[in-house]
Amino acid sequence: MTNKLIAAGFGGQGMMLLGQLIAYAGMLEGKHVTWLPSYGPEMRGGTANCTVIVSDKPIGSPVVATPTEVIAMNIPSMLKFSPALVENGKLFLNSSMIDREPPRTDLEIIKVPANEIADELGNLMVANIIMLGAYIKKTGILSQDSIKSALEHKLMRKKKELLELDIKAFERGTALL
Amino acid sequence: MAEKVLVKGNEALGEAAIRAGCRYYFGYPITPQSELTEYMSRRLPEVGGVFLQAESEVSVVNMLYGASCMGVRVMTSTSSPGFSLMQEGISYMAGAELPAVFINVVRGGPGLGDIQPAQGDYLQATKGGGHGDYRLIVLGPSTIQEAIELVMLAFDLADEYRTPVEVLADGMIGQMMEPVEFPEMRSLDTLPEKPWALTGAKGRKPNKITSFDLDPYKLEEMNLRYEATRKRIIANEQRWEEENIEGADILVAAYGTVGRIMKTVMEMARERGIKVGLFRPITLWPFPYKRLEELSKGVDTVFTVEMSGGQMLEDVKLAVKDNAKTPFYGRMGGVVPTPEEILDQIESLVKGSENR
Incomplete structure (x- = not known):
């Protein structure tokens, strides 16, 4: 089993972190993982994406032309990456910011109002973690506990309230589906 | 560990x-x-x-x-x-x-x-x-x-x-x-x-x-x-990795990141019925000329893939001499080739030599 995800959004929407959490959780479960960021002369408000592969087998190319899943946090990301998806691939859309349909009809579309829920939780910054919850619940590629461990690891040096908020956001995401 | x-x-x-x-x-x-x-x-x-x-x-x-x-x-x-x-x-x-x-x-x-x-x-x-x-x-x-x-x-x-x-x-x-x-x-x-x-x-x-x-x-x-x-x-100090050499339809020479991408290409090629061997130099100097020369005697084609205009290709040619053909595929300017595009190249090379 090999899952190939491209997660894309504006810089600052937390797609790099989302990808790293999946990669870290995958490692905890003994899977092979790679995380490859887009990097360029980019800044907050520009576009950013990363490619994450989680596999039972050693991973050759960390570059992916045809992802099995795409997470799009905004319209430009949806337009750029949904054409690359495999046939019947899963497209996760941040419906708070994407008000239109993708240019393909074969895809399985999962709409997640990530910004709205984040607003309800009182912090727009956790929109990515809500999306992560939906992704993990829908694909089932990793256990929710592994993701929570990854969150703990990643936020080790930060405030405890932040971790609690992230866990809550993650659970809201999983509860959507 | x-x-x-x-x-x-x-x-x-x-x-x-x-x-x-x-x-x-x-x-x-x-x-x-x-x-x-x-x-x-x-x-x-x-x-x-x-x-x-x-x-x-x-x-x-x-x-x-x-x-x-x-x-x-x-x-x-x-x-x-x-x-x-x-x-x-x-x-x-x-x-x-x-x-x-x-x-x-x-x-x-x-x-x-x-x-x-x-x-x-x-x-x-x-x-x-x-x-x-x-x-x-x-x-x-x-x-x-x-x-x-x-x-x-x-x-x-x-x-x-x-x-x-x-x-x-x-x-x-x-x-x-x-x-x-x-x-x-x-x-x-x-x-x-x-x-x-x-x-x-x-x-x-x-x-x-x-x-x-x-x-x-x-x-x-x-x-x-x-x-x-x-x-x-x-x-x-010559070091290299070779994989899938026995009975390969084509031998690919690649190093570094392309060498790694080739692992995926080999797997995809196997699904399409093409057996791709890989020769991956680890010491680029000293280049493992002798081993590549030996391997080139057993194949029709040694195909070099790089993220350059064909630089290691010069060493591959020195090693292969006239033992095999030495076609090349490269991307430049910071473009990383996808496994799919390398596989397309391999497929047309293998078909080309079957039709001869």
Whole structure:
């Protein structure tokens, strides 16, 4: 089993972190993982994406032309990456910011109002973690506990309230589906 | 074995150097390797080492020259244009037989280029980017785990042969993350003795380290000594990986990041009924000519794939001679080929030779 995800959004929407959490959780479960960021002369408000592969087998190319899943946090990301998806691939859309349909009809579309829920939780910054919850619940590629461990690891040096908020956001995401 | 950690390539390269006993790092930030410089600035003080950011790469290489004279393990890291700036000093270090490790996280070129992964610095690395008769040992990692191992090896080879060694990575290896295991921290007491080093001549004859002699006969003697070292390196240090060779329809030669992408291509090709063999040089200098020559006698085609306009291709042709055809496919400017596009090339090559 090999899952190939491209997660894309504006810089600052937390797609790099989302990808790293999946990669870290995958490692905890003994899977092979790679995380490859887009990097360029980019800044907050520009576009950013990363490619994450989680596999039972050693991973050759960390570059992916045809992802099995795409997470799009905004319209430009949806337009750029949904054409690359495999046939019947899963497209996760941040419906708070994407008000239109993708240019393909074969895809399985999962709409997640990530910004709205984040607003309800009182912090727009956790929109990515809500999306992560939906992704993990829908694909089932990793256990929710592994993701929570990854969150703990990643936020080790930060405030405890932040971790609690992230866990809550993650659970809201999983509860959507 | 140690537990696995998820690290970025650049940070892994830095940690590997520290575990190999490197305590002196001089550098100047440049994308896509700046995390390595940053990592060393944080990590070296923790282990009692020295991190120094110089005002330019020209200063960096001369700081390395000075520190290496003291007999300590020294390193710098940079990316393509920065490495070009270091060439004069590297030539001097080769002449003075000074061990040091240079990590080049290659980006698109020539000139300022861009900051995406490329392999366009192969010829500079393997044929001597500076002046004079010298070669660097050049190691080409294809995964982060291998990069860790090769950085450790680079320090050992540098000391053993008294030569600068280059680790030729690229932006992909620098920027990506994957789980790795680090070897134990090497104790500084176990590092090789360097009786030639400038450590204060109290109680012994002074040592002299120089890269030149104005008397041509004496300079030629020095050159002959370098030559003898080169022959020992060629005899002892060729490394490569070969996979799926037996009964292969086509043999692909690729190194570094492309060597890794080829693993996926081979699997996809198998599903389409094509058996692809892989020859992946790990030492780019000394290039494993002899082994590739042997392998080329068993196939119709040795197909070279690079993120360059065809640089390693020259070494492949030297090895293969007339034994097989040597087509080439490359992407440049920082474009990383996808497995799909390489497979398309392979498919048309294999079909082409069946139709002959």
